[in-house]
Amino acid sequence: MFTSVVLVVLYSLVNGHNSNNLITYELTFSDLYSTEKLSGNVINVDNNISAVSVLENLPELRKGMLNITYLIYLCIENVNLQYMEEGVFDNQNISLISLASNKLAKIQSRIFDNLPIIFLSLSGNEINFIENGAFRNMLSLRELILSQNKLTQISLGYFDNTPHILFFDVSFNEMTKIEDGSFSFLSDGDLTILINDNAVEEIHPRGFENLKIIQLSLSNNLVRDVPVELFTKNKIGMLVLSSNQIEEFPDIFSEETNSTVKRVAIYDNPLNCETVEKLIDSERKSGPSCFLEHDRVARCRQN
Ligand SMILES: *[C@@H]1O[C@H](CO)[C@@H](O)[C@H](O)[C@H]1NC(C)=O
Ligand SMILES: *[C@@H]1O[C@H](CO)[C@@H](O)[C@H](O)[C@H]1NC(C)=O
Numbered sequence: 538m539f540t541s542v543v544l545v546v547l548y549s550l551v552n553g554h555n556s557n558n559l560i561t562y563e564l565t566f567s568d569l570y571s572t573e574k575l576s577g578n579v580i581n582v583d584n585n586i587s588a589v590s591v592l593e594n595l596p597e598l599r600k601g602m603l604n605i606t607y608l609i610y611l612c613i614e615n616v617n618l619q620y621m622e623e624g625v626f627d628n629q630n631i632s633l634i635s636l637a638s639n640k641l642a643k644i645q646s647r648i649f650d651n652l653p654i655i656f657l658s659l660s661g662n663e664i665n666f667i668e669n670g671a672f673r674n675m676l677s678l679r680e681l682i683l684s685q686n687k688l689t690q691i692s693l694g695y696f697d698n699t700p701h702i703l704f705f706d707v708s709f710n711e712m713t714k715i716e717d718g719s720f721s722f723l724s725d726g727d728l729t730i731l732i733n734d735n736a737v738e739e740i741h742p743r744g745f746e747n748l749k750i751i752q753l754s755l756s757n758n759l760v761r762d763v764p765v766e767l768f769t770k771n772k773i774g775m776l777v778l779s780s781n782q783i784e785e786f787p788d789i790f791s792e793e794t795n796s797t798v799k800r801v802a803i804y805d806n807p808l809n810c811e812t813v814e815k816l817i818d819s820e821r822k823s824g825p826s827c828f829l830e831h832d833r834v835a836r837c838r839q840n
């Protein structure tokens with residue numbers, strides 16, 4: 538008994554991770570309650586299934602491992618996934634895919650091509666390279682989550698004929714700059730863009746030009762200068778600039794500027810007192826409402 542266990546372990550070590558490529562997964566039926574645990578070489582999903590979660594170590598996702606006629610949610614999370622073979626998702630009918638908390642480092646261009654999914658999460662991997670065209674012809678995609686990776690930039694080349702993304706999250710990466718038109722691949726609908734916890738020092742004046750944004754969040758970065766164009770060339774509901782290095786603000790307060798931003802959160806910045814006063818004033822002049830720390834306001838007013 539003991540010897541055979543040892544032999545099986547040795548055998549799997551010698552042959553990579555999983556001696557016979559068995560995939561262990563759980564189905565959740567459409568009542569969202571009953572589940573069934575299965576294993577096999579292929580994840581077979583007919584209808585009547587709402588979710589499939591892979592449960593055990595799956596370092597490689599190869600073509601032929603999926604045979605999905607109709608599925609709402611495919612969850613391949615936290616199973617040490619390192620490699621996906623091109624074509625693995627071809628002809629699979631899935632609405633939402635999460636590949637979060639794995640070890641993917643690179644996203645090749647032909648993985649998601651033409652896939653009619655609505656939601657894709659690649660959060661919590663080690664992605665530092667995305668090939669041009671990686672997100673091509675994804676006509677239904679609304680939400681793309683790239684948070685907690687190692688990206689230093691978002692290139693327009695990644696996106697090609699994928700025009701409906703409304704929710705884009707690239708928080709907890711290594712971005713240092715927002716470049717001219719970086720986000721012009723996004724939908725012309727109401728957007729949420731999250732770039733929190735990066736190392737952004739520079740925002741190009743046209744970085745977000747012509748976008749309609751419900752929330753743009755850049756908290757916990759290294760921003761010093763806020764371009765005035767952010768307030769004039771976009772429609773932004775809520776702009777979050779908390780925990781940056783901002784001392785001064787552009788003059789968004791005069792009536793000529795016609796700021797189109799409604800609310801600005803600016804906690805935890807080394808704002809000078811003149812800026813603090815201007816920000817407090819802003820609301821009275823029907824400019825954006827600004828959220829500041831009370832103690833900073835109090836300190837400025839004391840002097
Ligand atoms: C794929 O699923 C269909 C039914 O949904 C089945 O007939 C076919 O045998 C499956 N193919 C493989 C390779 O398992
Ligand atoms: C669908 O799933 C439910 C709940 O598990 C089950 O009772 C029902 O028989 C299934 N229907 C089909 C067509 O498989």
Ligand SMILES: *[C@@H]1O[C@H](CO)[C@@H](O)[C@H](O)[C@H]1NC(C)=O
Pocket residue numbers: 606607630653
């Ligand atoms: C996916 O399956 C659903 C439900 O069966 C169907 O309505 C839809 O047309 C299918 N989509 C594709 C691309 O095959």
Ligand SMILES: *[C@@H]1O[C@H](CO)[C@@H](O)[C@H](O)[C@H]1NC(C)=O
Pocket residue numbers: 792793794795
């Ligand atoms: C600012 O907005 C007001 C009212 O919408 C408009 O009359 C004025 O021309 C605008 N000013 C500028 C500089 O765009």
